[in-house]
Amino acid sequence: MQIRSLVVVAPSQNRYSAAMEQAIDLATAVDATVTVAILGSAGSDGKRVDIRARQKSLATDLLDRGVRINAEVVVLKPGVNALVRLAKACTADLLILDPALVQADAGADFVLMLMQQAPCAVLSAQEQPIRSHGKLFVAAPASCEDLDQIALNTHVVAVAKAISQARKARMHLFTVYDQAALLRHSKHYSLAEIPRYETLVAEVRGFAALLGIPAVHHHLIVGACAHTLCAYANRCGYDLVVIASPLNARQRETLSYLMNHLQCSLLVVNANASDDRVANLRSPGLFDSLVSPA
Numbered sequence: 553m554q555i556r557s558l559v560v561v562a563p564s565q566n567r568y569s570a571a572m573e574q575a576i577d578l579a580t581a582v583d584a585t586v587t588v589a590i591l592g593s594a595g596s597d598g599k600r601v602d603i604r605a606r607q608k609s610l611a612t613d614l615l616d617r618g619v620r621i622n623a624e625v626v627v628l629k630p631g632v633n634a635l636v637r638l639a640k641a642c643t644a645d646l647l648i649l650d651p652a653l654v655q656a657d658a659g660a661d662f663v664l665m666l667m668q669q670a671p672c673a674v675l676s677a678q679e680q681p682i683r684s685h686g687k688l689f690v691a692a693p694a695s696c697e698d699l700d701q702i703a704l705n706t707h708v709v710a711v712a713k714a715i716s717q718a719r720k721a722r723m724h725l726f727t728v729y730d731q732a733a734l735l736r737h738s739k740h741y742s743l744a745e746i747p748r749y750e751t752l753v754a755e756v757r758g759f760a761a762l763l764g765i766p767a768v769h770h771h772l773i774v775g776a777c778a779h780t781l782c783a784y785a786n787r788c789g790y791d792l793v794v795i796a797s798p799l800n801a802r803q804r805e806t807l808s809y810l811m812n813h814l815q816c817s818l819l820v821v822n823a824n825a826s827d828d829r830v831a832n833l834r835s836p837g838l839f840d841s842l843v844s845p846a
Contacts, residue, residue: 553643553710553711553713553714554582554645554714555578555582555584555714555715555718556582556585556587556645557584557585557587557622557641557642557643557644557645557646557647558575558578558579558584558585558587558644558645558646558647558648559586559587559588559589559638559642559646559647559648559672560572560575560587560588560647560648560649561584561589561590561635561647561648561649561650561654562588562589562606562610562625563589563590563784563806564590564591564592564603565606566606566609568679569647569677570650570675570677570678570679570817571649571650571675572588572610573677574648574675574677574696574817575648576614576617576619576719577685578646578648578715578719579619579620579839580617580618580619581718581719582684582714582718583602583620584620584645584646585620585621585622585693586614586615586619586620586621586622587621587622587623587626587633587637587638587642587644588610588611588621588625589625589626589628590603590606590607590610590624590625590626590627590628591629591630591654592626592627592628592629592630595730595747599815599820600834602626606625607624607625610625611624611625626638629760629771630662632662632665632666632669633833635647635666635670636666636669636670636671637672638670639671640697644671644672644674644746645672645673646672646673646674647666647670647672647673647674647768648674648675648677649663649666649674649675649676650676650677650748651663651676651677651678651820652725653810660722662825663676664666664804664807664808664811667797667798667807667820667822668797668798668804668822670822671822672822673711673819673820673821673822674797674819674820674822675817675818675819675820676811676817676818676819676820677817678814678815678816678817678818678842685720686721686722686751686791687721687722687724687788687789687790687791687792688712688715688716688721688722688723688724688790688791688792688793688794689724689727689781689784689788689792689793689794689795689816690708690709690712690723690724690726690793690795691708691725691727691728691781691783691791691793691795691796692705692709692712692718692724692725692727692794692795693705693724693727693759693792693796694727694728694777694781694795694796694803694806695710695727695730695733695747695777695802695806696728696730696732696733696734696752696755696756696804697730697733697734697737698753698770698796698803699727699755699759699779701796703758703761703823704796704799704821704823705796706763707796707823708794708795708796708821709763709765711794711819711821712794712819712821715792715819716796719770721791721792723765723769724770724771725760725769725770725771726770726771726773726781726784727752727756727770727771727772727773727776728772728773728775728776728777728780729749729752729772729773729774729775730775730776730777730780731743731746731774732745732776733744733777733802746838749774752772753772756770757770777806778805778806778809778810781793781795781806781810781811782809782810782813782814785805785814785815785816786813786814786815786816790816790842791816791817792817792818792819793810793816793819794819794821795807795818795819795820796808796820796821796822796823797820797821797822797823807820810839
């Protein structure tokens, strides 16, 4: 995968934006075109905003820093549908935003809804101690329950590879062995009916090997999915966590937890438009192996 087109949501007021800084950094690294969008509103403090002056300021700043911009800065009504349409029109490969600034203008549920509906990956940018993404934490599959989502997990890794290559970053894959989650799939709620840790290690290593990921860069960790992913990423000082867009309630809960507790940026990757999304939700043979004795 190549990153050629970025859409970045800029704050309506003249303030620091982690999203703008990360968009400029990435666009410079991969020579991508940037489309800037402002969510037109009165601003989070209730004051009127001079949108025309803000448009001119943003465009000048980008051009002065050597970034190629797509037409003029776009002003949109605060809403998920408007940003989705813009991303489609620009054939965007990545949409970048500041969650706190956007939520102040568009509401608390805006970012989560956008991550589920956007036609491309969505980067929720947090201010970093360093600008570049030096360490990538890739949750693909995030849980051992998601091993059957082969096409989506493959696409997540492809997007993460594009970011890591652009930033010359180290990339590690993580999957959580969630014993309680596996028990929910067993017929009699019995440990004898779920695969052992060692069995899933082989499954996960096989998937990583197919994608060219060395075994030393893939880790099967034990715990509750959301809490374990978040704890590892925070404690080990990762700069960016990459995960698939949720397809069910369990995955939405995981994503919501990460959005509220991660101390770094979060990249959420949607299914590749060319994939048969429904057909790849369940690969019967692989899923059956998760609920049968090891």
